[in-house]
Structure formats: structure tokens, C-alpha cells
Amino acid sequence: MVNVQCSMKKMKVLVATEKPFSKVAVDGIKAVTDAAGYELVLLEKYTEKSQLLDAVKDADAMIIRSDKVDGEVLDAAKQLKIVVRAGAGYDNIDLAAATAHNVVAMNTPGQNANSVAELVFGLLVFGIRNFFNGTSGTELKGKKLGILAFGNVGRNVARIAKGFGMDIAAYDAFCPAEVIEAAGVKAAKSQDELFETCDIVSLHIPATPETKQSINYDLVGKMKKGGILVNTARKEVIDEPGLIKLMQEREDLKYLTDIKPDADAEFAKFEGRYFATPKKMGAQTAEANVNAGIAAANQIVGFLEKGITKFQVNK
Numbered sequence: 001m002v003n004v005q006c007s008m009k010k011m012k013v014l015v016a017t018e019k020p021f022s023k024v025a026v027d028g029i030k031a032v033t034d035a036a037g038y039e040l041v042l043l044e045k046y047t048e049k050s051q052l053l054d055a056v057k058d059a060d061a062m063i064i065r066s067d068k069v070d071g072e073v074l075d076a077a078k079q080l081k082i083v084v085r086a087g088a089g090y091d092n093i094d095l096a097a098a099t100a101h102n103v104v105a106m107n108t109p110g111q112n113a114n115s116v117a118e119l120v121f122g123l124l125v126f127g128i129r130n131f132f133n134g135t136s137g138t139e140l141k142g143k144k145l146g147i148l149a150f151g152n153v154g155r156n157v158a159r160i161a162k163g164f165g166m167d168i169a170a171y172d173a174f175c176p177a178e179v180i181e182a183a184g185v186k187a188a189k190s191q192d193e194l195f196e197t198c199d200i201v202s203l204h205i206p207a208t209p210e211t212k213q214s215i216n217y218d219l220v221g222k223m224k225k226g227g228i229l230v231n232t233a234r235k236e237v238i239d240e241p242g243l244i245k246l247m248q249e250r251e252d253l254k255y256l257t258d259i260k261p262d263a264d265a266e267f268a269k270f271e272g273r274y275f276a277t278p279k280k281m282g283a284q285t286a287e288a289n290v291n292a293g294i295a296a297a298n299q300i301v302g303f304l305e306k307g308i309t310k311f312q313v314n315k
């Protein structure tokens with residue numbers, strides 16, 4: 001059980017963001033921590049792990065984004081009681097190490113989902129119009145979109161796709177077909193079926209031992225001629241050598257992502273068929289920063305003051 005008793009010392013909340021929040025989000029976080037009587041410390045755009053190790057030394061709570069919190073960080077964070085990943089995916093936190101250090105780990109599910117979903121369509125319009133190179137592209141209307149995983153982002157993608165007049169299908173190993181159908185989306189029976197039947201597949205799966213490198217040569221190879229794969233999930237889910245081999249063999253396929261692959265230079269050779277944003281951009285809107293950042297701050301206050309553990313992801 002984590003000790004959440006308050007002492008006379010001010011609680012210190014560290015915002016450690018290699019990719020900073022917008023100012024309006026930081027102001028919102030500060031308003032929450034000020035109201036609780038906590039001290040807020042910012043470590044933004046840090047370039048060395050040593051800076052993080054130094055900054056966490058006396059932090060009671062920490063808000064992060066894709067920043068890595070591993071055993072070494074937790075060893076250095078002697079006072080830490082809670083770390084909140086302001087966002088959905090928490091594969092950047094060593095959960096077992098957090099539990100071993102008596103640190104509660106949380107995420108803020110759904111808070112940046114619309115932002116990520118809107119970026120999917122930004123990438124798609126750019127991709128399907130041939131990267132705005134002046135040639136005639138095609139339209140999203142009438143195309144079949146496959147959504148892999150029907151969580152918060154997948155559902156927002158489906159909502160927006162309806163406005164484009166797309167034919168929408170989804171597959172989620174953990175979400176019943178009835179729930180998908182109730183959202184007005186066709187439920188594919190399998191991941192294979194989704195890839196076989198859709199013109200475009202958008203990935204919204206987390207990076208887990210089961211999903212890592214699961215988007216591979218065979219699976220993407222099932223896509224129809226002219227297929228587009230969009231990845232705003234995690235680079236780890238892609239079998240990069242497999243996708244490179246496939247794109248070499250099939251000049252009709254496009255890969256669009258906001259997470260630079262490790263093999264970016266190899267992919268970059270597929271001119272006009274590959275695009276990656278320089279930084280992960282899915283959740284990089286003022287609105288998403290405000291939603292996720294303030295939710296994280298509120299979750300910290302709720303935990304430290306009342307022991308609320310909703311959204312805890314480690315046990």
C-alpha cells in the first residue's frame with residue numbers, strides 16, 4: 001500500500017516532458033497544483049537522461065508523456081509516490097519496477113484521442129492526394145477504412161470517417177463485435193480479414209509483447225492494390241524489415257506515420273509512398289495537451305489527497 005499521508009513539506013510535482021506541452025496546458029496544470037498547495041517544477045526539452053535523474057530526486061509526483069520511466073529513474077526518485085503518463089500508451093513506464101518501488105502509475109485514457117484521430121485524416125488526405133505533388137490523387141469517400149483496435153482513438157477515427165463518407169470496418173481482439181456494430185461500424189472477424197478487405201488500415205493497438213512486430217510482411221501483404229497503412233500507434237508494432245521488403249516488392253503500397261521508424265532512412269527511399277512526421281505529432285495539439293495535462297494533475301491531487309486510484313495501470 002502506498003503511503004499518501006501529507007507532511008508539512010510542500011508536495012513537489014515534476015512535469016518531465018522531452019516534448020513539451022503547450023503553454024496553456026502548463027498554465028492549467030499549474031492552476032491545479034497551486035490550488036492544492038503543491039510546488040510545480042518543469043523539466044522540458046531535456047536531452048540527457050542524467051537531467052531527468054537529477055530532476056526526479058525530490059519529486060513526490062511526476063507527469064510525463066512518452067518519456068521513459070525505468071528502474072534507474074525510479075531508483076533516483078526516492079520521494080516519488082505517483083507517475084502519470086499524460087496520454088494513453090504507458091509502454092514507456094516499467095510497471096513492474098514502479099510497483100517494486102511502491103509508485104502508482106496511471107494514464108489518462110481518452111484525453112488526447114480526438115487529436116490523434118484528426119491526425120490520421122491529415123496523413124490520409126496528404127497520402128491519397130499523392131503528397132500534394134500536383135498530380136491527381138483519389139478521394140477518401142467510398143474507400144473502405146479498417147480500424148485496428150476500437151479504443152478511444154479508434155472510435156474517434158470511425159466518427160470522423162463517417163463525415164468523409166467512408167465504408168468503415170474495425171477489429172479489436174478485446175472489444176465484442178456487438179459494441180463495434182453498435183457504433184455503426186462493421187466488425188471484421190479477424191485482423192487478417194481487416195487487411196484483406198480494406199483499402200486503408202489505421203493502427204490503434206498498444207505496444208505489448210503480443211502486438212510488437214505483429215504488423216508484418218504477411219499481414220500487410222494481404223492489402224488490396226493501392227493499400228495505405230497509417231500508423232499513429234507505436235513504431236514497435238511494425239515489423240520494419242518485413243514492411244520494407246513488402247514495399248520493395250509492391251510499388252502500390254503507402255506507409256504514413258507520425259512515429260519515425262528506426263529504419264527511417266530505408267523507408268525514405270520509397271519516395272512518394274512513405275511519410276513520417278519529424279516528431280510524434282498525434283497528441284500535439286493545445287486541446288489534447290490541456291485535456292491530458294490537467295487530467296494528470298487532477299489525478300495526482302486525487303491520489304495524494306484522497307487515495308483515488310482510478311486509472312492506475314500497475315498493481
Ligand code: 3PG
Nearest residue numbers: 065066087088089280283
Ligand atoms: C499516447 O499514447 O497518448 C500518444 O501516443 C501520445 O504520445 P505523446 O504524449 O508522446 O505525444
